[in-house]
Amino acid sequence: MEISRRTLVSAFPAAAAVFAGAGPASAGAAAGPGAAAGASPGAHDRLIGNTVAMFAGTAESNARPEVRAKLAAIDAAARSHLTAMDEAGSGELFRGLPLGTSDGNLNSTFRYLWEIALATRVTGGPASDLQGSAAVQQRVLDGLVRVHDTYYGDQSQGYYGNWFHWEIGISSHVSRTLALLADAVAEYDPGLVPLYIASMDAYLRNGKDGDVDLDSRFHTGANLADITTNRMLQGALLGDDARIGKAVADQRTVYATVDPYRPRHGVTDGFYADGSFIQHDSVAYTGSYGTSLLSRVVQTLKVLDGTGHLPDDGLAAVVRTWVADGFAPLIFEGWMMEVVRGRAVSRTTSGYAAVATVVEAVADLSAHTTGADATALRGYVKFLHETSRVAVDPTGFVSPVSIARYADILADASAPPADLNPAARNVAFNAMDRTVHRRPGFAFALARSSDRISKYEYMNGENLMPWFQGDGAHYLYLSGEDQTRVFGVDYYTAVSPYRLAGVTAPAEARRTIPELYGGLWYDNPEHGFTSSSESQNTYVYFPRGTNTFSGGAALGAYGAAGLVQGDDAAWAAHQDGLLPGDFVAYRNARATKSWFMLDEEIVVLAADVGDAAGRAVTTTLDTRIADPSEAVHLTGRLRDGTRWSGTGAAPPAWLRYAAPGRGTAIGYVFLDGPEPAVALGTVTRSRRTVRLTNPDMAVTKQVFSLGVEQAAGAAPVAMAYALVPGASERQLGGYAEGPLSVLANSARLQAVKHSGLRLVAANSFTSGTHRAERLWIDGRASVIWQEADDGTAEIAVSDPTMVRDTVSVTVRGRAREALAADEGVRVRRVPGGTRIDVTTRRAHGRSFTARLR
Template identity: 70%
Template structure:
């Protein structure tokens, strides 16, 4: 979606405007004209740049800060050579039998690359002598190709990604690193291997990229085109390089959902959202990979004619500021954008951010002026605020390690976040919301007919069913997030009791339990491992209906969700799926989240189940360490007050006015204020479970956690008209007691409209879910719509209006009893007076859920 500068200003905090609102760019690539000599020189530069990226340079590798990275390269190569020496029958490397496992074949190519890398690292210690070792690698390539890869009729089993991207990435890099020795020892091998890689690009067109293929999008397209650029360089194939560069540039364009190019929805959107697999919010996994690959492209194309006329740096910098920075809290990547990656024991949110940091380090070396300083300052900020020590030896490039050391040592660079201290970001294009304040960050996962409820694939994220149904993650400052979230959160917290989720009381079975394999296998009905039917109904089903979206006014936000079934259940009920396909029915709820300063106010209405099952609504779930010292006191304490003012401490069901959870081990606390009269259930239990419960390939590691939950339990057949509560991060008991009689008031809480007023902020927030006029306070809202109004002490009134359906042409709001005039307004906003008040009309057509703002002026409204 292309946005005017004025429209962009309305949704981006002022502190980051200079970094996120550059002029619009055209990403078409003019045909390159170069003489054979110029092309040969550029290709040599490209190869030299790539070797420097992977293996470092003499200058970088002489730095003492890079010694650990070089040692890691050498140690890895030594281990791979030992595995090569110890291989048995049917193996190239010990423990990796070949012939039926695409993963083992990919790993074997990876091991050869890792050995080759050690032979090209200046200052490294390649075991066995460079030439001899390089020829062993080449012999290994020959064997893998001749026995297990070169015959396409025997290949392409398992995951398509390994054949089109994984193997090609390792093999292509090896061809680059060993180009000179290949020329001397096996001059025919490079062309043979590239021809085989082309033959395996079966989702392409004639062995090349096909921009109309659903497999050649986003991060996958960046990987494939980078491989083809490098293949062209080692072959001296000018046409291959220029075509791959042009194809790669397409990923830099923001996705316009109303004018899709090649029908592709994968990529970055104007609001900073990133989507992969057509409907999965994926900034923290595939988006991270795309960022890394595009920064690497900047580095390998530097100094060549292939980079002329491009501003990759400016485009990628926008991704960092708008797409990544809001999702990184104290060095941790938030769970809401990691898809199936949340179940992996091999990585954490801290290691995810380390990859982002390396990309930002390198990007800062190509940015200029204030942009370069801001990126370097962000690197320092993440380093200073992360609870995990970032190990630069894990960076891909030794050059990046040296550049990182330079940034940290530069006393002229301040440590500064790319986020302002208070920020609200509505990633409506991917149905996610992030709310940040000093001391905490709140992340909310929604879903819709546009965005998947969850992602399951390849035995990863086995129990994901409710992760897009309003699940939230409350990150607290100073906390080690590996103790609060990550794989152990999903391992020990019941999938039916994720924080924020309303779920039916039932037992669901995982895909392997249902079908005896990692996917639903029914080729006759179009279900194969990577088919569109598999994607739509098994791997990442979208919501079947309802509303998801919200408004943003400065650093304040409102979000709404009408919980519904997913498309798999809807299709099953319509009789369009096979009889043995299993789909699960969801519970129902209409929910709002009003995100303020000290609290997040949550309203729910119409909570129940059409099938009459019992329903659990979990207000929050948190995990903590269990003391390893026998007879030691628990680190978690629970205190509270009943509605009659009586002190309360313990678990069970009680008429609570407020509850405080405190974890002494992490020095954190969360308060819960119950704004109406229902009785929550409080539980604190010790849970032990294997990490394999959430991912079949995780180590069988048993995890023990204290699991806290506060929930509302509805018996079978019951319907809950409404509930209202507030999450209060870092709350003290005194602060919680102050909520009696204010400052938060519920104005409406039905399936039609939900609204709150915060007297201290002078703020009213409304979510209208159904058509018609809805009244809340002195607002009348033409629904469906999301509206936030805030009155300033100087008489100004600021208003934000959004269409959470993304389908309306206009939305109108009337401020009753006020005669106001427009001070400033976004393009598309019209303000006029009507009998009894002031009307704001907003042209929301093709706005894709973004907020429109206006500032109005008039006499200050009397409080009351």
Template identity: 70%
Template sequence: MDITRRRLLSALSAAGLLAVIPALPVSAAEAAADSARLLANTVGIFAGTTESNARPETAAKLTAIDRTARTNLKSMDDAGEGELFAGLVLGTDDANLNTAFKRLYEIALATRTPGTPSDLYGDTAVQRRVIDGLGWLHERYYGDQSKGYYGNWFNWEIGISQHVSKTLALLVDEVRTYKPGLITTYVASMDAYLRNGTDGDVNLDSRFHTGANLADITTNRILQGALIGAGGEARIRKALTDQLTVFVTIDPYRLNHGVTDGYYADGSFIQHASVAYTGSYGKGLLTRVVQTLKILDGTGFAHGEELVPTVQRWVRDGFAPLIFEGWMMEIVKGRAVSRPDGGYVDVAVVVEAVVDLSSLSTGADATALKSYVKHIRSTSRAALDPTGFVSPVSIVRYADIIGDASVPPADLNPASRSVAFNAMDKNVHRRPGYAFALARSSDRISKYEYMSGENLMPWFQGDGAYYLYLSGQDQTQAYGVDYFTTVSPYGLAGVTAPVELRRTVPELYGKPYYDNPGHPLNFTSSSESQNKYVYFPRGTNQHSGGAVLGAYGAVGAVQSSDAAFHDRELLPDDFVVHRNATATKSWFLLDEEIVVLAAGVGDGAGRAVTTTVDARTAAPDDQVSVTGELRDGRPWTGAGTGDLRWLRYANATRRTSVGYVFLDTPKVRVALDKVTRSRRVVRTANPDTAVTRTVLGVTVDGAAGARPVSLAYALVPNAGEAGLRSYRGGQPLKVLANTVRLQAVSHAGLGLTAANSFTAGHHEAAGMRIEGPASVLVRRERRGPTTVAVSDPTMDRDRVGVLLRGRSLRVVTADEGVRVSRVHGGTRIDVDTHHAYGRSFTVTLRG
């Protein structure tokens, strides 16, 4: 069962987490046995076992371990005066110091990995060389804490400790023989570097000790507890108590230690207080907690029965919607969108965790997880390479799942699914043949994440940017780092942006952050002001969210400037702020179409504005074409600006297409260009690799000083020309309203009416009256029931009222918090949205 907030907090307020963590061993012998088992499990995870490594599936992994270790040893052989590894300069660069510790771990790993050549496996001389390296680094660059802790806090509190703890776990027997004091020396130093903690331990009130970071820190401390021997069980127990807090579903109205990082009831995951991060930190947390469960297996600290169901829910509700044919969607990757490793590599990390989770699960749960692994493998357009798995044992488990004919491939998602991740301002809409992902922002959720020279041009990624993934396509040719490299940051699909040239943070300030420690806001590399105004600024709009009715969705958002522009009078004179364009937008998520409405599209500063209907990329040799029809019925081909009724983009090489139906839109500009840029334009650490893509841009332009305009169009995935011609005369789609107060559409074929209201007062649309800001979907089935879904996109209302005009209807089923009453002229629905955090409420009615 899941750990409930009430249960966990009550345990925390008692004498430790006795209800979740079994009692401490009653004897020193049992404590020693548990520590020995814990360390043996750790070695088994990272080095594999004799049985696992004898399997042919692990051969490539063993070769990679061996090759890396020999490369590192050669670098040690070639090191000059004052170097541990040749060319790796230490003393001022924390990343280099972290790399040095990582290389020592990689050598140690080869000496403990069964199946590697005998001149490494079990070689005491090599192990002692690693131990000497640890001593050398401690003596010169790590042991003096007054000289350490420069650069990135993560390396000092997490990264280095992770490499050291695992290295000591691998070599524990030899360390105790050769340099018995090294363990206690390093543990004391690792405690001293935990500066965002309290007295060398975790501080649950620290913004640095949350979510994935907390899982990393506590896993390190679990290993350290096993290493130090007598008394270590108390350290393990405390680390587990701290780590268990990451399993608690975040309740935004009753925060524990003020922490907003973690998993939410709707499947959202947040890190850095306000960044949607399932695809980066979220997968890191998933990996770490599953590893911890494996590390503790068979010890007195094992607690898998309590926690495994919670992790299963993370996979089902948090990860599965965001993985399309083996690709992790861009909307939840933060600054990682600028890294060369693409969505397929991200998903391989998740697959390893799911493989291991299935081994900790039983019955139908285990089968569902195994089937999902098979589903990802069978649908991914890139071969999943298990050589990249951390554990050889996981490689074997993966092979066994793939080879098990009794396990059918099966997605954890239904074929049609619409998910509102309102807690992190994101939406995913899935149908056979495509998936649509939408990135929103608000005063709760960041517009983007920039940090450390990564994601250099992120400015509009949370302003309604969307990604339309087409089935059967290699997504590295459509999205990933090359999409952000070759598509203009002002012309991302779905974005309304002012026409202006912005400069990156390094261009503005000459370094990867804004530095002004003397200002009252104290701008340093990791300060809260840096986070708020530079790294991941939030928007200033409250309205961002929507409702889901079955597999359909209605989403609305009011575009805003960010926190820096809002607080510009408080900021230093040389701090550069940006004013955003204005727009009120809705996205109605149907079967064959995604309908987009935008009103109030303009700019309060009088600048020209562009709205990008879509931006698609293709390999330069792909056969792509654009065809269309003008409103007067004449055919349209080529590029330029036209009064279009519809447009079709086709990639014959990939056998994909997208249609665009312009329901009520000004003239559209279409461009199809070859673009070549270096990947370094989006991330300073990227190789200076030039990439070329054919880029489609479908854009609506607004002149400087022009009055705000409205737009209404539909994206039609996998569309043919005949199908696009059928959208005439308001059938099957009809725009009912498109203003800054109300946006609504109907779809005759689905019997669906969907509306977003944005302002106070009453809003009328198609026999429906909505009171105040809300998202509402109504589906009337012929000779069947009427179903209604309602949500509060502001997350601030106590009640939302909707009146359905016509004959009175009676309740068939209703969610808790929904009250239905028959009134003169129709049926009134009142929904208690107090503390619902954007959740949808559904009611089914009949005449």
């Protein structure tokens, strides 16, 4: 039957009982575990007023010249939507958005209504006949009624397509619209608020009894922050303190550092002790869902300000830690690194746009902190402004008030520009299988995967060819470059998915999900595959690997990382007969790899590289793209000192890729292994190749590729090489005399020595004892050892498998004693040397260090 506005309220008697009373004294407002006893008088009006000010600005902020472009954009969007409303056809509220079967169109319809309402609440700034227009507000409210009566209120007809639209997207637009027009709604129809909130509760189908369920896999991380922010606003509209208090309490769970061994409510989404951020249970996602979470929780601080609903217990300090340890390492000259953007890497919105969201949040966060923290945050905002190769566009900020605050920070001489990163930094984000290595002039980002962390994320026609993005793909960012020209969507468009930098891939033609199944997912309800099912997540959207070894150690600003490449979960399940016969799964190639990250170079070792199925295999040492008109210079020398003239019989000692127009270069030093194949050609592809909804725009790029090719049926090989960012030809020629040496390169042990740094680093991949010069390593481990001129030495040890209780390393030679050691590290003398025993149980890949003499 058709459910009308009035009959829907009666269908939710418990909700209707609450809605029957208005204001703070309404039924249930002062009771229940979520009630906020400290709510201040007028808290509901304050919360709504804060929300209006955040989105529409204030008279003071809107008078600022820096805010004019934002206000103009708000006004222009509303006028465009009003025109679309005037031109709507049958079954539409806005032209081009037919309703009834498309959840995306329904979501967009509510968004348009919200954006029209926003323009009517702007005060100050350039004059506009939309500001305060009762007639336009009436049109918005009429639209809300019509859409609810016809396309939204009927629960038996709704909830098709993407759950996100029904539980988060639509509720966000509606809640904000009702808040913006709260006074107009009271005159228009006081029953509209309870009507819509009853519907929004009913559509919260992954929750419990129309509320958040902290045990639901859908109510975690950024998604939970979105839902709870909506419910805070709804509570203010209802005058319901209990609803607000419960939403605040629920959202506070996202601030807690995730303990993977004792997860609260079974949730592994959120920030970890090492700065990692995970969403969807296994996706490294700081640069997309993480930015959304950061934005939302800072908005919560702003919305709850002065209401008495925000406990003063250091939440802002927690978020400040996220910024310093979770976000800052992943931002290079204003660009968010690809390794933490999930499927968003295929979108045309750039890494600079992702960082703009961070900039707004950090600017606002600085107003909720004091002293040195506030100064550091303001200084970081200025640092990002000065170092970004594409200027931050404040027009994209959510709030006009934030734009004014951003301008004030840039003009504030008391907070000089300062990075939150030290100049040299190595960050082992082992909880999300990522590593970042930073030095003045460059940053290196590495994407790994395991049975804990997904190889990639595909979803909804986005990131169509992601298969190898978690198999050691690396991104080398050089200072001074506009990263949109060398990475971003055009990198994935122009570069073959089988030849991403750092990847070992079999030679085969894989097909995308739409090509395989004729839709955006594998649809097989009989076997548990629906759009948002756990099976879809596990085997289609973000499959994990089957390998356990993925991780590494960090010693100060130096790092070691290792990976035993494995198949994804779908292949393993298919081989075990756990998936339907028409499900397509792909087998991976094999490789054991290490990355040793030093001052001038990143040394890469690969062993047992090949394919058990006998396919040809390509290992791509590096891939770079450049615009067609750019000059690209390739030079090199053979081992006998003669100039390299192209691929031939003699392996080169080194090669150099230079883009003189950018003033950047990368050197490649070949320490061991087969001769690399060098290719430089021009490629033209459509951006729609990687995402179905991208514009069908052709991208033409020069693609430089450096790799090792293995023929079908060839025996496994090993190789060792170094990436040297910014290297000159003279510098590359100097590697013939050192300082790098390969101590071991097999599937058992990979180790290098840098004589200039007096450093040895090793990854051991099997049980038994492994020898790397003076280091005798017991079983699987990652170890870095460095000696100082004063006779002291430091060691870092980690368990990349995350399953060992202890890891032991014996340093042969003169016995040493501990000057300092992390908790869990025991140093003792043994015959012939010094033994270091590290308790790694439940350390989740953390590095343990000790200083010896």
